Amino acid sequence: MSRRSSVSDLSYHLAMNGVAALALLILIGPVVVVLLTSLTDSQTLRFPPPGLSLDWYRRLFDPAVSGPIHRAAANSLTVAAWSACAAAALGGMAALALARSASRKARALDAFFMSPLILPGIAFGLAALVFFSWLGLRPSLMLMTIGHAVMIVPFVLRTTSASLLQLDASLLECSASLGAGRLHTFRRITLPIVFPGLAAGTFMAFMASIDNVPISLFLSSPRSDMLPIRMWGMMESTLDVRVAAVSGVLIVGVLLLMLLMERLTGLTRRLQGH
Template identity: 55%
Template structure:
């Protein structure tokens, strides 16, 4: 088991390390190992306005997706978390289904649906598509937080005359906040890095960073893309550390 664990970790981390090392190359081609090292490709990112535009679009879409996913995911979790009914179990499976359905199949199906109802491709359709695939992350972490909530606290609040809204605001929400924050983080990352859904539901006004990186690599093997990947890796690691300190992300995913 130890050997298998080491092999799995190596397979997961090796490509990331290769990208980071290549991003510091001083040549104009993607070669490993690099012939020399330089920060010039990171400096070149300052003038890469197309990447800036795509990154900003990805951030805005991910932000709106996260907000909507949190609202819908928390509401759904409150309805199904402690319910023993068959309907609750069916709804739980329904909310998790976007994680099982192939993302490319969902992207194509969403495009066909929007075309059928006459809704043109726009940032709105992109946010809707991303929300569908991101809500399950919020639902899963929030349901896990609700499962650890002591029902005696809720019963005590009700027996003292507190309304359900007051109980939710002053007792339930503070106790499940770490789970909500963890789900929001996962939803944001899943939306920001989404390729299959964005591939079908974007237009010229919503050029997304993962798609832009893919197109640049496909067309010209620009070393700047390796630098972008390095920045994203660094920011992701930083965000993971912050989330672990704030919400105990690793515990929420168990």
Template identity: 45%
Template structure:
């Protein structure tokens, strides 16, 4: 009886802490969403009245739409490169027992460990030393280096769940390695690739340090533009942009779950 009461108190305490933590994490996002619906001219909470005028104003703001389109292009290119390179690296590292595989894994994970500003500055210095001028390509390359570790981790987890007997059986029955990869391996690790690609896209789209150091004067991305706007004024359009990003992120998560079953990527393998 005493033990049941203790377990209930412990479970209730954990639930309260979890709910409080979730509210604490979600509160800033909710505040931004509420502010974005203000009818006022500045960022003020609570809003004096409700309006969607600032969302409409975004459609008339080429100085924000142009950087947003650039950020979208960078994020899409980064996602494709990260998915290909990260998946290939995960397949080579996940099941290997060689020491060099562990060394490569640590090397690929280093952008997640190093401070973002220090890493971005170092990459800028490397480009200067070898004579590469900053451009759209250098920005995509910098984002790819930062985002590849996310894909490696998630695809690596999916590869660990892959039964190697399936691959062995396919090869023993005369299938080529490419056919085995395309028909056996790829479908089974698809959820890991989808999850890693989604995280890579989101990480690239709102990345500030890499964009700050590696973007040239002609390549203006959305996070840097919003930063510049906030330095000069409390423009409500910034809150509206944040609201759009939040809503699109939620839609992306729902679509990824519906199409790829991302939440089940690292659960019990399907039979």
């Protein structure tokens, strides 16, 4: 019986380790392929690369050669920054209002704020274009910022709500009994407790905005070209290796930002709701 149990345990561990290794390969493999491709000395996207070179990164950072990419990246960063700030304000206030309420109205509002994660992005992008056109507004960075903000509010709402679960109601009662006003209590007690979750959610919202394609596709104009749309066009037309170089810059930048956020706010713990 013991021998059969040990064989069963060994088989279980081998199977689980194999599945974990396969999942890791699927997640990490494409990243490694893109990074190696961005270092190729070939004139087209090829893997494995015939040789290694940093020439495509030099071309990417050259304003004379990659000016349109730089403008698209600047637009994406501007929209992501403003939409993340708007999502932080809206999501943070919504979390504060809904966190300690168990009423049907609160649950309905929570589902309403989380609905952008369920609604297909392509459907929302088309709906936003039709709605803004009906209002007589033309696609612009401002409209794109509004559209992105609506889509990324759930990230801030969920992480901030998780942080609010750690807020002991007795702290608020003690503050009130000592004569502190609501604003002072919020600034000295509530905000320091929820700030890590708010920061983590804002970071996730920023990254989701950078990566958003459907809304950018419908609400962009020739003057508001976005980085994902620019990369897609380059892939369709010329298989430009600079697309891989842009991806390499994004991968390294996101990795560094994730390490910084993990250090400052415990990003992984916040996403798990602890």
